[in-house]
Amino acid sequence: xxxxxxxxxxxxxxxxxxxxxxxxxxxxxxxxxxxxxxxxxxxxxxxxxxxxxxxxxxxxxxxxxxxxxxxxxxxxxxxxxxxxxxxxxxxxxxxxxxxxxxxxxxxxxxxxxxxxxxxxxxxxxxxxxxxxxxxxxxxxxxxxxxxxxxxxxxxxxxxxxxxxxxxxxxxxxxxxxxxxxxxxxxxxxxxxxxxxxxxxxxxxxxxxxxxxxxxxxxxxxxxxxxxxxxxxxxxxxxxxxxxxxxxxxxxxxxxxxxxxxxxxxxxxxxxxxxxxxxxxxxxxxxxxxxxxxxxxxxxxxxxxxxxxxxxxxxxxxxxxxxxxxxxxxxxxxxxxxxxxxxxxxxxxxxxxxxxxxxxxxxxxxxxxxxxxxxxxxxxxxxxxxxxxxxxxxxxxxxxxxxxxxxxxxxxxxxxxxxxxxxxxxxxxxxxxxxxxxxxxxxxxxxxxxxxxxxxxxxxxxxxxxxxxxxxxxxxxxxxxxxxxxxxxxxxxxxxxxxxxxxxxxxxxxxxxxxxxxxxxxxxxxxxxxxxxxxxxxxxxxxxxxxxxxxxxxxxxx
Numbered sequence: 170x171x172x173x174x175x176x177x178x179x180x181x182x183x184x185x186x187x188x189x190x191x192x193x194x195x196x197x198x199x200x201x202x203x204x205x206x207x208x209x210x211x212x213x214x215x216x217x218x219x220x221x222x223x224x225x226x227x228x229x230x231x232x233x234x235x236x237x238x239x240x241x242x243x244x245x246x247x248x249x250x251x252x253x254x255x256x257x258x259x260x261x262x263x264x265x266x267x268x269x270x271x272x273x274x275x276x277x278x279x280x281x282x283x284x285x286x287x288x289x290x291x292x293x294x295x296x297x298x299x300x301x302x303x304x305x306x307x308x309x310x311x312x313x314x315x316x317x318x319x320x321x322x323x324x325x326x327x328x329x330x331x332x333x334x335x336x337x338x339x340x341x342x343x344x345x346x347x348x349x350x351x352x353x354x355x356x357x358x359x360x361x362x363x364x365x366x367x368x369x370x371x372x373x374x375x376x377x378x379x380x381x382x383x384x385x386x387x388x389x390x391x392x393x394x395x396x397x398x399x400x401x402x403x404x405x406x407x408x409x410x411x412x413x414x415x416x417x418x419x420x421x422x423x424x425x426x427x428x429x430x431x432x433x434x435x436x437x438x439x440x441x442x443x444x445x446x447x448x449x450x451x452x453x454x455x456x457x458x459x460x461x462x463x464x465x466x467x468x469x470x471x472x473x474x475x476x477x478x479x480x481x482x483x484x485x486x487x488x489x490x491x492x493x494x495x496x497x498x499x500x501x502x503x504x505x506x507x508x509x510x511x512x513x514x515x516x517x518x519x520x521x522x523x524x525x526x527x528x529x530x531x532x533x534x535x536x537x538x539x540x541x542x543x544x545x546x547x548x549x550x551x552x553x554x555x556x557x558x559x560x561x562x563x564x565x566x567x568x569x570x571x572x573x574x575x576x577x578x579x580x581x582x583x584x585x586x587x588x589x590x591x592x593x594x595x596x597x598x599x600x601x602x603x604x605x606x607x608x609x610x611x612x613x614x615x616x617x618x619x620x621x622x623x624x625x626x627x628x629x630x631x632x633x634x635x636x637x638x639x640x641x642x643x644x645x646x647x648x649x650x651x652x653x654x655x656x657x658x659x660x661x662x663x664x665x666x667x668x669x670x671x672x673x674x675x676x677x678x679x680x681x682x683x684x685x686x687x688x689x690x691x692x693x694x695x696x697x698x699x700x701x702x703x704x705x706x707x708x709x710x711x712x713x714x715x716x717x718x719x720x721x722x723x724x725x726x
Contacts, residue, residue, distance in 0.1 A: 251433075
């Protein structure tokens with residue numbers, strides 16, 4: 170039988186004080202478990218290893234997604250190749266919430282270590298893959314493994330007093346920044362200049378992640394988890410909200426699958442509507458269950474009642490995922506179609522300005538939060554981050570066919586705002602959550618970002634595909650015919666220019682140098698016009714994010 174759990178002292182909400190009853194496996198720690206104000210050297214060593222693991226896992230595991238075009242060119246099957254990123258996103262969304270929430274109760278050490286082991290398995294599968302389906306399996310394993318390794322953020326945060334968390338999260342993002350800044354370039358360089366080709370990415374990830382995981386094994390020995398001081402194995406199994414856990418996983422998978430299938434089958438197809446609508450029904454039932462039926466609700470409803478400090482962070486993360494993906498997911502394709510062609514190394518180099526400023530925004534906002542927070546407040550800092558995105562992502566519409574420098578500048582400045590928001594939401598939601606629920610807070614942010622990213626990607630891919638399917642034939646045909654190409658040659662010319670037909674362009678009947686130049690320019694202008702709709706679509710999402718940022722409560726004091 171359970172021993173009676175005491176009630177939590179009154180917790181200050183964003184707007185009011187409320188009394189929260191503790192769950193039987195989620196009570197405050199004894200007084201002797203309080204952290205000392207002075208952080209010992211061995212604790213800093215553990216934080217360094219956790220930061221290295223976080224950076225390696227988050228950064229290096231994303232590199233295969235940057236070379237999907239190279240993998241597709243080698244192994245074929247373009248439809249299945251699109252699942253290399255989709256599988257990763259779906260399993261990451263499941264893993265990040267489930268692992269971080271369970272780690273609050275069971276401890277983070279073994280979740281991180283097992284995540285590292287599973288990362289090794291995924292990398293071995295990817296490095297030895299000879300079919301596209303094997304690469305999809307590999308990245309799906311890596312996504313789920315990353316869910317466990319993301320426990321490093323709450324793990325490091327609970328080792329230190331709150332006043333140091335901004336510095337620690339900033340330094341951990343600096344570890345991540347090394348790879349997120351150079352990952353695109355490193356991935357394309359390895360794919361082009363090494364004997365194993367794109368498989369070298371997986372071999373490199375295997376070696377570095379293994380070293381980082383070993384560092385955690387030998388340095389990170391945390392105290393018992395704060396949320397389970399009275400939980401034995403038997404009481405944990407009985408008290409665990411298994412229905413809530415199953416419903417959360419089901420909801421996330423169904424909604425993500427439905428959203429993903431929009432791009433292939435359309436928004437009116439049964440393949441989208443069936444899983445998406447069933448997922449929404451599951452979400453409604455889940456909310457009712459968590460609020461009224463669950464004895465120990467997995468989602469901790471009392472946290473969502475902190476609207477201005479917790480719930481708003483989740484909304485900002487959801488919408489922020491849409492903004493982030495409108496820029497990051499399409500940028501390599503944007504560069505390839507308009508400025509860099511199939512020069513993979515050049516594409517990697519041109520991604521650097523945005524990657525650098527994304528990480529500079531994240532690291533600088535975390536490191537300056539203890540200083541700027543008391544002066545201007547977290548609300549102002551978040552609003553500034555959103556404004557950078559709302560302003561500079563739509564300004565990508567102004568880029569012309571010779572505006573490569575402008576595109577790099579606007580994308581970098583938009584990325585600066587993305588970095589600020591990505592980091593501040595983590596810190597603010599930590600300040601709004603009891604220490605025993607840091608993992609859940611980080612996990613729910615990851616879930617919201619994942620769903621927002623999937624939704625944003627589906628929306629933007631659909632918009633770009635539909636617009637380019639109309640504008641490219643229309644504008645290229647008009648330009649080519651005006652330059653003297655016979656109408657009977659238009660279909661072949663379009664197939665060659667869009668990559669559908671692998672023939673030399675000189676094989677088109679009636680073609681000449683002038684027609685090639687005019688048609689190529691018209692193709693770029695058509696793509697630019699199609700991308701404009703993507704950038705403009707980001708505006709309403711940015712406005713929603715801005716309103717939510719304005720509605721947040723300052724938590725710096």
